[in-house]
Amino acid sequence: MKVYVVMGSWEYDGYDDTKMKIFTDKLDAEMYKKKLEDRDLAPDTPFYDFVHVLERTLYTEKIIA
Numbered sequence: 001m002k003v004y005v006v007m008g009s010w011e012y013d014g015y016d017d018t019k020m021k022i023f024t025d026k027l028d029a030e031m032y033k034k035k036l037e038d039r040d041l042a043p044d045t046p047f048y049d050f051v052h053v054l055e056r057t058l059y060t061e062k063i064i065a
Contacts, residue, residue, distance in 0.1 A: 003058045004029035008036050008048030016048070029053050 006029050007020040019036065023029040036051045 001058045001060065003056050005054040005056055006032045006036070006051070007054075008051045011049045026053075026055075 001024070004023045004026055005020065006023065007015050007017060009015045021029075021032055023032065030053065033051045033053050036048060
C-alpha cells in the first residue's frame with residue numbers, strides 16, 4: 001500500500017517530526033503540504049524552509065491465529 005509522508009524541514013536544523021502526518025491519499029497529502037507552506041510565524045517568513053511529500057510503500061501482513 002502506498003502512503004504519503006508530509007513533513008517540514010529547515011535547511012540547517014533538519015526535519016520537524018512534530019507536524020509529520022501520513023496519508024493514504026495523495027491529494028490530502030498535497031493539501032496538508034500547502035497548509036504547512038502557507039503558515040507564517042512572521043510576515044514574509046515561511047515556517048519551514050522546505051515541505052516534503054515523500055511517497056513510501058507500506059508492507060502489511062495478515063496473521064491468522
